Amino acid sequence: MNCPICTSDNGAAKNILTRGRTAVPGCVEGTVRIVLDPRDADTLADGEVLVTPMTDPESVPAMERSVAVVTDRGGMLCHAAIVCREMHKPCVVGTANATSTLETGMRVRVCATRGVVMSLVAVPATLSA
């Protein structure tokens, strides 16, 4: 599916870091916060991207503060998908590797419409192969 934001940015974000399934469409930019244990979800600041193996009920307040949610596991009706759908928040699920590929502090674009997370920082040519 086409995303108007991604197609009109002249390639500012083109390095796809991970792919998953669109649970809730939308395209936003933010800073990654990896949360491996739901009990650490309080570390997430307003406007960050929550990246986690899977959300749980403990994560709901952090999900509300986030701009988008990306998970390793889950499908169209997993906890993350349902809660984000209710909050109208972009969500990519089932990436398998988001928590190991992304790092806290990375600036990314989450294009949930296309089910991808992209780097907003240019990758040096030596690393991009």
Added chain:
Amino acid sequence: MFRISRPQEFFPASVDEQLALISAAAAVLSDEDVAWISENRDFSEAERYRQKDEVDAALVASPIVSAERQRIESIFAEEPVRAGALYLRAYAKHMASLHDLFATAMQSDTEVLDPSFWKRVITMADADNAHAMYLSSDNWPFSVFHKLIDELAGFIGDDQQALTAILLAGVQDARTSVFNIFGNEYRSLDRQAFAVRVRERADWIRSDGVMPLFAFKAATESGRPHAAAKYDFSKQYEIAVAQILLSQKQRERQRFVDLCNTYQQLYAARAAYDIYEYFGFYAFARHLVIRRAMRELANSSDARARSFHYSASTYQFAELTQIMNLEYQEA
């Protein structure tokens, strides 16, 4: 045409019936017992997520879970609308049996000492785990929803807003709705004071089946209404279904309505399951019998009581066979 079912329609007993059982049981519990039940439910949920891989492995290894999974999967070998109806019948039967088992135990002082009770608990709870896997969770390759979602998505096409509204089925999830059901009545209380206040207010169960005891954090910590509160999910659902319906050819409309109704009923049943099991009656009954059994076991062995507590609290009922010296019962 299409209709919206409410989760309460899928409870195995009315909320009034649940309240009567809970009130009678609570009347003989101490404040410490009530606080323990509230806290142990939170412990059990947190631990279940923390030990997810181990818990999932135990589910896959259990012959009782496997047998129930096969039953569910064979139902869904049927065409999805018919399968949905058949599954809801099987689900209602299962939930009624589960409710009867625990309702009886709640009303008995001696049931938790009876090995045959725990044999039935293990069988029933493991079968229940299979429903959790395919109805309430979406971490498995199969779920009762997958075929329906695929076919619905085909009707809806690229209209992501309509798809989002239809997938929400006009029902708010209990895990977000609990953030909106409290005012300041419990704000800043610790667990013990919270339990005392719940008892004073006789606030055992709300009309939607949620027990405040199992929403400790939402009741005591949350300071702002949840964003989802501003959305009327039923209205969004109705508008989305009507809009997609208009875009369909006449001969395809009935199929779309049938798919919507089946999906919506399953989704409401899923919401009912989550409320009843994690926020409602079953959570109360389960942690109550765990508390009673632990006390009895501790009379002979603290270590055995501790093992029992951990396995029973984290849904690893098969482990109880060894702890309780029971033979494993094949499904």
